[in-house]
Structure formats: C-alpha cells, structure tokens
Amino acid sequence: MAARTTDDTNPGRKQWLSSREGTGRLRLLLAAVAALLAVGLATGCSAPGGSLRVVWEAPVDDNARDYGNGAWLVGDTLVRSRYDAVTAFDAGSGERRWEYAPPGHGHVCAVGRRAAGSVVLLTRGNRGPGGQGCATVAALDLTTGRELWHVRRAPADLTESLTDVVAVGGGLAVLRDGDDRWILETIRPAVPGSEALRAFDLRTGAPRWKAAVPAGCVPERVSAGERQVLAVLTCGRTELRLAAFNRADGKARWSAPLGGRPTPGTDAEVTLLSTDPVVVQVGGTAQGGPPGAYLAFGEDGTALGRIESAGAHGTIQSHRPGLVAVADGRLYAAAEAKRGKEYVNRVVAFDLAKGTEVWRHDLTSGRALLALEAAGGRVTALARSLGRRHDGTEELLVLDAATGDEQDSRDTGSDIDHKTGELAGLLTYEDRVIAVRWGWGVRPFSAYEPG
Numbered sequence: 001m002a003a004r005t006t007d008d009t010n011p012g013r014k015q016w017l018s019s020r021e022g023t024g025r026l027r028l029l030l031a032a033v034a035a036l037l038a039v040g041l042a043t044g045c046s047a048p049g050g051s052l053r054v055v056w057e058a059p060v061d062d063n064a065r066d067y068g069n070g071a072w073l074v075g076d077t078l079v080r081s082r083y084d085a086v087t088a089f090d091a092g093s094g095e096r097r098w099e100y101a102p103p104g105h106g107h108v109c110a111v112g113r114r115a116a117g118s119v120v121l122l123t124r125g126n127r128g129p130g131g132q133g134c135a136t137v138a139a140l141d142l143t144t145g146r147e148l149w150h151v152r153r154a155p156a157d158l159t160e161s162l163t164d165v166v167a168v169g170g171g172l173a174v175l176r177d178g179d180d181r182w183i184l185e186t187i188r189p190a191v192p193g194s195e196a197l198r199a200f201d202l203r204t205g206a207p208r209w210k211a212a213v214p215a216g217c218v219p220e221r222v223s224a225g226e227r228q229v230l231a232v233l234t235c236g237r238t239e240l241r242l243a244a245f246n247r248a249d250g251k252a253r254w255s256a257p258l259g260g261r262p263t264p265g266t267d268a269e270v271t272l273l274s275t276d277p278v279v280v281q282v283g284g285t286a287q288g289g290p291p292g293a294y295l296a297f298g299e300d301g302t303a304l305g306r307i308e309s310a311g312a313h314g315t316i317q318s319h320r321p322g323l324v325a326v327a328d329g330r331l332y333a334a335a336e337a338k339r340g341k342e343y344v345n346r347v348v349a350f351d352l353a354k355g356t357e358v359w360r361h362d363l364t365s366g367r368a369l370l371a372l373e374a375a376g377g378r379v380t381a382l383a384r385s386l387g388r389r390h391d392g393t394e395e396l397l398v399l400d401a402a403t404g405d406e407q408d409s410r411d412t413g414s415d416i417d418h419k420t421g422e423l424a425g426l427l428t429y430e431d432r433v434i435a436v437r438w439g440w441g442v443r444p445f446s447a448y449e450p451g
Contacts, residue, residue: 068110072120082311091434112163117168119139123175137173149200151175172224213231220232223272227299230278239280242256273294281294296331304353326374327401328353332349349379363383382396
C-alpha cells in the first residue's frame with residue numbers, strides 16, 4: 001500500500017497554518033469509507049447501512065503539543081509522530097513495533113506532508129530559550145524506525161513548525177533553510193534566498209543541488225513531485241511567485257505570479273494543493289475572511305484556469321481543506337449557496353484547464369457536507385444532518401465523477417468522531433478504518449472494522 005499521511009495541525013497559529021490544517025479533519029475518512037464501499041459494490045453487496053466496531057486502540061496521550069504531529073501508513077506499519085517521539089504500531093494488532101526519539105532531548109518540530117519510498121523527513125532540535133532551534137533535518141525509515149541520515153539546516157524564528165519546510169518525492173529529499181529576514185530582522189542565523197532550497201538523495205542523504213532561486217526571492221514553502229520541485233517564493237517582500245525547479249539539477253524551469261487581483265502580499269495564505277497537476281490555493285483559508293481562488297498551471301508554467309472560491313456556484317468552503325479534492329484534471333469542492341430563505345450545500349466540479357463549472361449536485365435540505373474525496377471515477381462525500389449533529393447519522397454519497405449523477409447513498413451507522421477527540425484524519429488497512437487524532441487525553445489511533 002502506498003504511504004499516506006495526515007498533516008500537522010495548529011489551531012493557535014491560523015495565520016500560518018490554517019491552509020494546512022490536517023488536510024481537513026475528515027479528508028482521509030472519505031478515502032477509507034469509499035474504499036470499503038467500493039469493495040461492497042464489487043462483491044454485489046448493495047444493502048445500505050452498517051456499522052464499525054473497535055478492533056484496537058493506542059494508549060491515551062497524556063501530553064501533547066501543537067507541532068510535530070503526523071501519521072503515515074506504509075504496508076502494515078502504522079506510524080504516528082508527535083513533538084517528542086515517532087512511534088510505530090502493527091496496523092493489524094496494534095502492537096508497538098519501534099520508537100524514535102530525537103537525540104539530546106530535542107523535539108520533533110515539523111514533519112513532511114507525505115512519505116515516499118517508506119521515508120519521511122522531519123525537522124528536529126531544541127525550540128526552547130537558549131536552544132539552537134530546529135537546526136537538523138533527518139530522514140526516517142518508517143518500516144524500521146532507523147534514521148537514515150541527517151543534515152544541518154539554518155533554523156528560523158517564525159516558521160519552525162510549518163509542514164512545508166521539508167518534502168520528499170521523485171527520489172529527492174528537499175528542505176528549506178530558515179530565512180525570516182523578509183518579515184523581520186532577527187538575530188537567528190539566516191541564509192540568502194539563493195542558498196535556502198536544497199535537495200538530497202532520499203535514501204543516502206548525498207547532496208544533489210542548491211536551487212537557482214532568483215535574486216531578491218526567498219523560498220517559503222516547498223513540494224516535491226516525480227518530475228519537478230515546486231516552491232512558493234516571496235520576492236521583494238511584496239510579491240508571491242510559484243517557481244518550478246528541475247529535479248535533476250535544481251535549475252529554474254519556470255516562474256509564475258500568484259494572484260494578480262490584487263497580487264497577494266507576503267502574509268497571504270498559499271497552499272500547494274497538488275503537484276501533478278499543479279494547483280495552488282491562494283487566500284480563502286480563514287473562516288469569514290476574504291474569498292480566495294484556485295490557480296492551475298501547465299507543466300511549463302502556463303497559467304490555465306482560475307476558479308474563484310465565491311461565484312455563481314456559491315461559496316466554496318476553502319477554509320476546510322477536506323472539502324476540496326483534485327483528480328483527473330478537475331477540482332471538486334463543497335460549496336454553500338443561498339436558495340430563497342435557506343442555504344443549500346452542494347458538490348461542484350470544475351475543469352482545471354478552463355476554470356469553468358462542469359456540474360453541480362445539490363444535497364437535500366438540512367444536510368451539510370463534512371468531507372469529500374475524488375478517486376477511481378467517483379466523488380465520495382460525507383454529509384450530516386444540520387439538526388442532529390451528534391446522533392451518528394452521517395450519510396455517504398457516491399457520485400459519478402464525470403457527470404455528478406448519484407450512484408449510491410447510505411447511512412454509515414457510525415459516529416467515529418463523537419466523544420473521542422476530533423479527527424485529524426483516517427487511514428485504511430485491508431478492511432479496517434484507522435482514526436488518527438492528536439491532542440490532550442485522546443487516543444492517537446483507533447482501528448475499526450465493519451461489524
């Protein structure tokens with residue numbers, strides 16, 4: 001099974017992390033439930049309803065922080081990261097397999113959004129007063145818990161916990177050194193922007209290249225794909241640009257402005273939503289804040305479609321990443337629109353190349369979308385009655401991704417998130433659904449199976 005991950009969350013740092021929060025609290029739930037539903041349809045089981053029973057649960061966390069959190073599933077190894085350690089469990093039995101703790105009582109500051117080839121990157125170090133900051137990047141093998149290699153990095157003051165300071169993909173490990181001088185003069189060591197983006201061999205840590213970042217620009221967020229490395233650049237303290245670099249040597253491939261109506265400043269929220277195809281979300285990440293947009297680019301940096309979060313389709317719930325998905329050249333999103341005296345929730349599909357609406361599917365009155373996922377020619381959405389929030393009546397909808405026609409609808413018969421801590425996401429192992437949580441007094445993992 002390919003590695004999957006949930007993302008770092010930090011409700012207390014909305015300015016920096018609101019666009020990255022957990023990939024949506026239920027984004028991976030939909031992938032899990034969709035997989036189980038697909039199995040049922042394939043075997044001819046079409047009876048609606050069902051429930052989930054607990055198979056095993058990890059011990060309750062008696063301490064927590066709002067940084068260093070992440071979860072991945074590689075084969076039958078389930079891994080959870082928190083501020084003080086990375087721990088692996090057997091996905092079938094729940095038995096603990098290994099634990100990795102940063103040396104010298106250091107902390108895990110941030111982890112990569114995704115794993116590649118069973119390897120994930122993390123930043124570690126001493127965040128406390130008088131410490132050296134998150135000055136080390138380490139590559140961790142998730143199957144064994146062994147640190148493959150580590151390298152020094154220049155830490156930063158304001159972005160130590162950003163998930164997107166490290167990334168893996170295409171056989172590379174990519175890191176962004178710290179440089180906060182475009183925001184604030186600090187006494188923390190900093191490096192020029194032209195030296196702040198580096199790549200290493202994923203398995204050995206051998207240096208591969210330093211990116212040719214344009215003069216006057218600083219890499220802020222990074223993402224690695226199979227064909228190229230992407231970075232959000234802050235240029236001249238006022239402009240944000242999206243830049244692509246050659247995977248082989250780090251040479252600049254293309255650069256494109258982000259925004260333009262108007263061009264966002266350096267405090268704008270930007271999310272690298274997808275690397276293949278290239279899709280960037282700009283703004284719209286704060287609930288109740290100004291609307292944003294989704295920008296699509298070709299492999300050569302050509303600007304393609306622009307999808308506004310607010311328009312004739314209603315208002316896309318862009319502050320909740322779990323309600324937006326990219327697949328097969330389309331963007332699928334949950335939107336809310338006013339119809340007469342009531343609000344209607346709907347799933348809307350857009351063509352990324354043109355930025356135009358393809359179809360919309362309205363939910364019945366009184367239903368609100370919690371999450372959606374697009375895969376395998378289907379759009380799977382989870383909805384809940386607005387009037388009965390905690391009665392376990394989540395409804396699973398399966399739509400044809402090409403047309404928006406409803407293919408199936410059923411109650412899940414379970415309220416996985418109720419009274420057990422807010423979900424950061426879910427992962428699937430065989431026929432099981434594994435809930436991922438972090439926070440004080442919650443179980444980081446709970447494994448469920450159909451009962």
